[in-house]
Amino acid sequence: MKTTTAVLALGANLDDRWAALQGAIDALDQDPAIDINSISSLYETDPVGGPEQPVYFNAILSLDTSLSAHELLAAAHEIENSWHRTREVRWGARTLDIDLITFGALIYSDDILTVPHPRAHEREFVLVPWLEIDPDAKLPGRGSVAGLSASSPSGAVRRVGQQLIIKLEP
Numbered sequence: 001m002k003t004t005t006a007v008l009a010l011g012a013n014l015d016d017r018w019a020a021l022q023g024a025i026d027a028l029d030q031d032p033a034i035d036i037n038s039i040s041s042l043y044e045t046d047p048v049g050g051p052e053q054p055v056y057f058n059a060i061l062s063l064d065t066s067l068s069a070h071e072l073l074a075a076a077h078e079i080e081n082s083w084h085r086t087r088e089v090r091w092g093a094r095t096l097d098i099d100l101i102t103f104g105a106l107i108y109s110d111d112i113l114t115v116p117h118p119r120a121h122e123r124e125f126v127l128v129p130w131l132e133i134d135p136d137a138k139l140p141g142r143g144s145v146a147g148l149s150a151s152s153p154s155g156a157v158r159r160v161g162q163q164l165i166i167k168l169e170p
Contacts, residue, residue, distance in 0.1 A: 003064040005037070006072055007101040007137075009117070009126045010059045012083075013047065013093050017057035020083050020096040027079045028063065034075075037062040040129035042160040048123065053093040057160065060101070060129040069103040073113050076100060101126060105140050116140050121148050128157045 008028075012020040021042070028034050040060040047053045065072055076098035083096035101117045108115050120126045121142045127149040130137050137145040 001066050003035070003066050004069075004104040004106075005062060005064050006069075006103045007130060008061050008063065008076065009097075009099040009101050009120075009123075009129075010061065011045075011056045011097040011099075011125065012095060013054045013056040014095045018042070021057055021059055023083060024079050024096055024098055025059075025061065027082070028061070028075075031075060033066045033071075035064045037064060038133040040132045043125060043129050044158045044160050045125040046156045047093075048125070048156075051093075056125065058125040058129060058157075060126065060133060062133055069100065069106060069108065069115055070113055072103065073100050099126075101130070102140060107141050116142070122152060124149065124152050124157045127152060 010021050010024050025036070025039065029036055038061065043058045045056045045058050047056060067075065080094075080096050080098055099117050099120075100113070100115060101120045103115045106115050116139050117126070121139055127145055130145050131149055135146065139145055139148060142148060
């Protein structure tokens, strides 16, 4: 079965942030079409844009999947919905946010999906944890994640701890 490597960004800033991120990882890990490769440490980040809101917990994970990009995004939205995610305020606070950052080397956009994520290159809460799990990472159409991270503002991303988020063992 053909698989594609994808990178997902996880974030939460309402309720039990850690439980939401761990719950998302658990749900992804239980999907037979998904094999999680690596998970970053947990990071705390200040909100970017939008209304005043609490700080976020963020993490990045890499996975292999036999799902299409649209199917993976739909699975991510189902997990968000199970954590009562609402989409009423653009860049508003959320119980859980799962963004599809890359899907292999695919560069694609339609009304539902854009990969790579259109703002990934300017978001430290994506770039810093991604470099932790893959120092040689490349963002399709943008280049080296290390280079992108070096050119972005610093200080807004703080590592909370290592291995606070774990993959379930079989």
